[in-house]
Amino acid sequence: MIILLGLQNCTNLPVASPAANAPQAPPAPQPPRQTVTDAASTALIQLGQNALASQRLTTPLENSAYTYFTEALQITPDHPLATEGLAQIVDQYLTWALEAIASGRYQEANRFLERAAFVQPKSADVAAAAEQLKLKRQQNVVTEILPTWVLEHGKSTNPTPLPDQAVTQYFATLAARIDQVKANIIIYSRSDAEGRWLYQNVNRKTTQRLRANLKIDTPSRIELHFLPNQHTLDR
Numbered sequence: 001m002i003i004l005l006g007l008q009n010c011t012n013l014p015v016a017s018p019a020a021n022a023p024q025a026p027p028a029p030q031p032p033r034q035t036v037t038d039a040a041s042t043a044l045i046q047l048g049q050n051a052l053a054s055q056r057l058t059t060p061l062e063n064s065a066y067t068y069f070t071e072a073l074q075i076t077p078d079h080p081l082a083t084e085g086l087a088q089i090v091d092q093y094l095t096w097a098l099e100a101i102a103s104g105r106y107q108e109a110n111r112f113l114e115r116a117a118f119v120q121p122k123s124a125d126v127a128a129a130a131e132q133l134k135l136k137r138q139q140n141v142v143t144e145i146l147p148t149w150v151l152e153h154g155k156s157t158n159p160t161p162l163p164d165q166a167v168t169q170y171f172a173t174l175a176a177r178i179d180q181v182k183a184n185i186i187i188y189s190r191s192d193a194e195g196r197w198l199y200q201n202v203n204r205k206t207t208q209r210l211r212a213n214l215k216i217d218t219p220s221r222i223e224l225h226f227l228p229n230q231h232t233l234d235r
Contacts, residue, residue: 175205
């Protein structure tokens with residue numbers, strides 16, 4: 001005998017959906033850590049190069065080339081572009097410092113060297129430039145204003161003018177003073193041609209080849225730069 005049970009009292013059994021039985025998709029792959037760090041370094045180096053081009057070398061510090069390159073090295077030590085960027089900062093400061101030294105702007109030169117040393121404290125080039133600045137600050141400077149009659153002689157229309165006795169004696173006396181203190185000189189002249197003429201006349205009277213810088217300026221003059229421990233300069 002078959003007994004049929006009423007369905008009204010039966011509890012509904014859960015039926016699994018097809019989606020529940022489907023295999024779960026694997027999680028999306030994460031980019032390798034190396035890729036993330038490379039991207040961060042590249043972004044910082046680009047910012048550093050932009051700051052370098054804008055001459056934001058170390059100031060303002062928060063968006064300076066120095067800060068960006070240093071942060072890139074913290075992420076990727078020895079990154080060649082970051083290392084090169086710091087070297088470029090130092091080179092630029094050295095260029096400005098040497099230009100300032102040559103022009104006698106010693107405080108400005110010292111400021112540039114301090115910033116270069118901030119970037120690379122152990123740089124041999126910075127140390128050498130600092131020593132050069134120290135020697136320059138110790139130098140004496142004597143300025144010789146060139147007489148008008150000497151300059152007028154140099155303007156002769158004769159292509160190979162022969163210096164008269166007075167001009168010859170003038171350059172001989174000046175050359176002797178330069179030799180006496182082993183001076184380097186800076187020639188300030190009204191034109192490049194005048195500067196070369198002055199150099200040639202002084203150089204031919206000195207006992208050693210003369211070291212000189214030529215600059216355009218007035219009045220025409222010659223500066224003697226020499227160390228104070230040399231012989232006293234006769235006036």
